[in-house]
Amino acid sequence: MKKGNILIKNASQIVTCSGNKAKFGKDMSDIHIIENGSVVIEEGLIKAAGKTEDILSKYDENNYEVLNLENKCVLPGFVDSHTHFVFGGYREEEFSWRLKGDSYMDIMNRGGGIANTVKATREASRGELIGLGKKRLDSMLHFGVTTVEGKSGYGLDYDTEIKQLEVMKELNDIHPVDVVSTFLGAHAVPAEYKGKQNDYIDFMIEKVMPYVAENELAEFCDVFCEEGVFSVEESRKILLEAKELGMKLKIHADEIASLGGAELGAELGTVSADHLLHASDKGIKDMAERKVVSTLLPTTAFCLREPFAKGRYMIDNGCGVALATDFNPGSGFTNSIPLIFALSAIYMNMTIEETITAMTINGAAALDRADTIGSIDVGKKGDLVVLEYPSYKFLPYNTGVNIVEKVIKNGVLVYS
Ligand code: NIG
Ligand code: FE
Numbered sequence: 001m002k003k004g005n006i007l008i009k010n011a012s013q014i015v016t017c018s019g020n021k022a023k024f025g026k027d028m029s030d031i032h033i034i035e036n037g038s039v040v041i042e043e044g045l046i047k048a049a050g051k052t053e054d055i056l057s058k059y060d061e062n063n064y065e066v067l068n069l070e071n072k073c074v075l076p077g078f079v080d081s082h083t084h085f086v087f088g089g090y091r092e093e094e095f096s097w098r099l100k101g102d103s104y105m106d107i108m109n110r111g112g113g114i115a116n117t118v119k120a121t122r123e124a125s126r127g128e129l130i131g132l133g134k135k136r137l138d139s140m141l142h143f144g145v146t147t148v149e150g151k152s153g154y155g156l157d158y159d160t161e162i163k164q165l166e167v168m169k170e171l172n173d174i175h176p177v178d179v180v181s182t183f184l185g186a187h188a189v190p191a192e193y194k195g196k197q198n199d200y201i202d203f204m205i206e207k208v209m210p211y212v213a214e215n216e217l218a219e220f221c222d223v224f225c226e227e228g229v230f231s232v233e234e235s236r237k238i239l240l241e242a243k244e245l246g247m248k249l250k251i252h253a254d255e256i257a258s259l260g261g262a263e264l265g266a267e268l269g270t271v272s273a274d275h276l277l278h279a280s281d282k283g284i285k286d287m288a289e290r291k292v293v294s295t296l297l298p299t300t301a302f303c304l305r306e307p308f309a310k311g312r313y314m315i316d317n318g319c320g321v322a323l324a325t326d327f328n329p330g331s332g333f334t335n336s337i338p339l340i341f342a343l344s345a346i347y348m349n350m351t352i353e354e355t356i357t358a359m360t361i362n363g364a365a366a367l368d369r370a371d372t373i374g375s376i377d378v379g380k381k382g383d384l385v386v387l388e389y390p391s392y393k394f395l396p397y398n399t400g401v402n403i404v405e406k407v408i409k410n411g412v413l414v415y416s
Contacts, residue, residue: 005043006413007039011073013390013392014074020375020377022362023320024320028321028358037055039376044382045381046381047059067386067413072387072390073386075356079373080149082272083150086164087117088124088132088154089116090333094107098304114187137175144337146178146407147177147373148178149181149220150182153224156200180219180220182221184221186201201237209245219368220249220271220367221243225253227256232260236267248368251268253279253283266287267290269292271368273287275296276314293320294320295321296311296344298340299326300326303331304331308343312348315354322359323344324340342400352392382409388404
């Protein structure tokens with residue numbers, strides 16, 4: 001029996017999320033369910049999915065590792081399309097200050113926040129970052145995440161930005177979870193460039209980005225477009241340079257202030273625009289029209305005590321929403337997928353079906369990978385999540401609890 005050959009049968013529900021591109025507006029409700037279903041995976045790729053009866057009449061169980069999944073629900077592996085998971089140090093003191101009333105930006109403006117993690121990440125060795133990264137990927141995998149995006153942006157100098165990206169490359173090689181890398185040199189201006197914002201931008205554009213692009217260390221370039229961080233004009237300049245170098249684009253948009261980040265994402269055709277707590281009506285309309293994925297990060301809003309992004313309103317206005325954790329040591333130190341399902345269904349008024357689309361095929365689309373992952377379709381990667389319950393509806397209902405029982409990655413049972 002070859003590695004990556006697996007046959008699952010008798011699952012009470014197979015939620016296929018079928019499709020090969022992002023789903024927008026009403027289409028987000030189409031999750032496609034096969035009752036009493038089977039999936040066949042050969043050499044890591046999905047070969048067939050259908051009713052157990054039909055599948056067993058065509059495929060010989062003796063050729064596969066067989067999993068009998070009575071009373072279980074099966075979904076595509078979850079895609080966490082926005083994280084900052086490679087970092088040194090922690091910021092638990094800042095969290096306690098926020099509980100007492102300090103804002104995220106107050107702390108950043110007095111030299112804490114991202115700068116704090118930059119210091120610790122510069123000091124951390126590659127070995128340390130790989131060790132931490134592995135542990136964090138293990139935890140993500142247990143939550144059903146089979147593909148994760150990770151950003152640089154805690155170096156803000158040549159060596160450390162590249163160190164972070166190389167660490168992610170190595171983690172991608174050694175860990176079952178697929179890691180998609182994003183360059184986020186424009187995450188903040190480091191202390192040594194204080195008052196010389198333009199020089200820092202030029203340094204990133206002239207020195208760091210060409211190396212990153214040439215060595216294929218990042219598939220995407222992202223910018224923290226925010227009041228007091230990088231303006232719309234600066235963000236446009238950085239993203240256009242990245243595009244020139246062949247990188248795909250993302251943007252941290254309208255997280256704390258309504259600056260026009262969503263509009264800029266639409267103007268530049270970024271693959272996704274992320275956060276969007278304060279996206280304007282025009283920005284929402286533009287994203288829907290230009291088919292930019294709107295990535296919402298409810299755990300960050302929750303941890304910052306900010307109002308949630310208007311998920312319901314965005315979908316009703318034609319947006320394609322993805323959900324992700326934003327896992328990072330500052331604004332949201334959590335990679336909890338159960339919390340994402342709970343917050344998006346209970347507080348953002350998304351239907352359960354929409355939350356599932358947002359964590360699977362739309363997450364894949366936010367990484368420009370909707371043709372290879374994010375749904376249970378023939379030819380896609382054999383990445384599956386098995387729940388301990390018979391219906392996908394248990395995901396928000398068993399609130400805040402991890403009900404992922406098994407994870408299959410490239411046709412191999414990697415967590416059970
Ligand atoms: O997405 N907003 C910018 N970046 C992260 C937070 C990073 C940090 O605080 O360390 C975010 O919220
Ligand atoms: Fe982020």
